[in-house]
Amino acid sequence: MRALTWHGKHDVRMETVDDPGIVNPRDAIIKITSTAICGSDLHLYDHFIPSMQAGDILGHEFMGEVVEVGPKSTLKKGQRVIVPFTISCGSCYHCNKSQFSACPNGLPADNQDLGRQGYGHEMAGLFGYSHLTGGYAGGQAEYVRVPFSDVGPLVIPDGIEDDKVLFLTDILPTGWMAAENAEIEPGDIVAVWGCGPVGLFAVQSAFLMGAERVIAIDHFPRRLELAARFGAETINFEETSTYDALMEMTGGIGPDACIDCVGLEAHGGFVDNIIDQIKVSTFLGTDRIHAIRQAIIACRKGGRVSMPAVYGGFVDKFPLGALMEKGLTLKTGQTHVQRYTHALLNAIVEDKVDTTFLISHRLDLEEAPKGYKMFHDRQNEWTKVVLKPGMGVGKEAVAA
Template sequence: MRALTYHGTKDVRVDTVPDPEIINPRDAVIKITSTAICGSDLHLYDGVIPGTLNGDILGHEFMGEVVETGPKSTLKKGQRVVVPFTISCGKCYFCEKQQFSACDNANPAEKQDMTEQLYGHAVGGLFGYSHLTGGFSGGQAEYVRVPYSDVGPIVVPDHLDDDKVLFLSDILPTGWMAADNADIEEGDTVAVWGCGPVGLFCIQSALLMGADRVIAIDHYSRRLELARQAGAQVIDFKQTNVTEALMEMTGGIGPDAVIDAVGMESHGFSLGDQAQAFNLADTIKQKVGIGADRGGALREAIFACRKGGRLSMPGVYGGFVDKFPLGALMEKGIQIKSGQTHVQRYLNQLLRLIEEDKIDTTFMISHRLPLEEAPKGYKNFKDNQNDWTKVVLKPGV
């Protein structure tokens, strides 16, 4: 089959690789009909995620048709399914608490030592996201093996096009869980850093959960326009001092909840000498590979949040953040929630909202490409983020 594979920093290629096979009784094999490039894929592309090896098949946002099943799979050949990016057994301590991304059994035991030393506990398994999370082949391919297929995939009705349901695999439940983690109350003001796909779904989700207004921060003009279309007020951080603007917009109180939808490669230089100095130092440290994440958006969100407010952090972090304002977090009494998304917890609810036309999942798609042009998609999604807001790949086209 054909699949997108990693060959080093900013080097991805479509290669011919072996077809996936059923290995365990609960497995299924899916023929991919749609797959997408996620913002977190760019962390792999940029070479800042350890444990990514030459030849690894990337991609964790995908859906398709069931073509083969193991004897203990609950899926049937011919069904259309969306597959969560998190791999979960459904039976361990964490899965039974619906904390599916923390599954204790999905990440193979021989892989767990790497993250146990880094984080204190082994992390769960993810598709196409380095050997730290299990080394599972991803879905930017013609076919993919799906472990625990009786737990993860959701069967979708034929009357819903791929574009309407594809993002159930990751970014829609990620945006929803981010808003859920912000403990939004009726009348709240919520500020969202980053108007990429996850940030845009954070906006939609926060408003559906009762926020009175959402303020979105970015600097790409098209992303800011998409945020407006989703119902947000916007701030261009290259034109405006974000903290000062948020204080003015909230009568000096600050937002009730803040959401960092940017993560470890925060690259913007917000106005203010201290912020620029911190961002420059973060960039240098990350480039030399000492495990330092760039936390500019996170720092700014903490400083802007009101006293007694809430911080939700769906943005991906993998290492350490320098100059973390722990004092501000404690002295202001800010609550913080984060984590990889427990996708399976939200799927049925979100599918229902899609069918009721309460969530629009298609407005951010800017480009659809055949799988063979995936390297072009990665390069432009990285280098031309104003115009390439979301890329969907179509194998076999």
């Protein structure tokens, strides 16, 4: 089969690799019909996430048709399914608490020490996201093996196009959980750092949860425009001081809840961010944490901070004193995707949640390397890239 493979920083290639097969009785094989490039994939593209190996197949946002099942799978051949990016057994201590991204059984035993060394516990198993998370082949390919297929995949009813439900695999539940972790109450003012895919879904989710005002922060005009479509007020951090603007917009109190959807690759010519960039470039640090610093400083006293954004290592200059003295609550974590998929599918069917607005470009799977480069280099125009096997090379579809 054809698949997108990682070979180093900014080096991803379409290659012919072995077809996947059934390994365990709960497995299923999915023929990919749509797969997407996630902002988190760019962390791999920029080689910020450790334990990648040459030839690893990328991709954790995908859906398709069931073509083969193990004897203990509950799926049937021919069904269309979306597949959560988290690999969870469904019956362990954490799964029984609906903490699916904390499941230890989604990770092979020989990968568990990597997470314990860095974080104290093993990581969750994730598709296409380094050997720290299991070394599983991802879904930017023609076919993929899905472990625990009786737990993760959600069958999609006939008549619903891929584009409407593809993001149930990751970014829609992630944006929703980000807003949920912010404990939004009716009348709240919510500030969202980053108007990438997760940030835009967090904006939409915050309004659905009762926020009176949502303030979206970014520097890409197109992304700020998309946030404004849902009624968000916007701040371009290249044109104004984010902290000063937030204080003015909230009467000096600060937002009730702040959501960091930026993560370890924060942009901007801020003093702390420049220092972080120097440390990353000289291997003295791993993360640029300007966004979460700013969210904590700006949040009102007694407020809530939600951090769906990805961070990878140890950081300094973290405003721990502000977090404590202001009495803030910080909630974070990989998304418990399976907890949300059924309810969010219903919201899509009932037209309560819009997903297709995000897609800017559709490419054939063979053009995945181009998709990565453009998504990385031209983030204003390339807001979301969907890859479709068999679409036809050169038949790029650009959203209106």
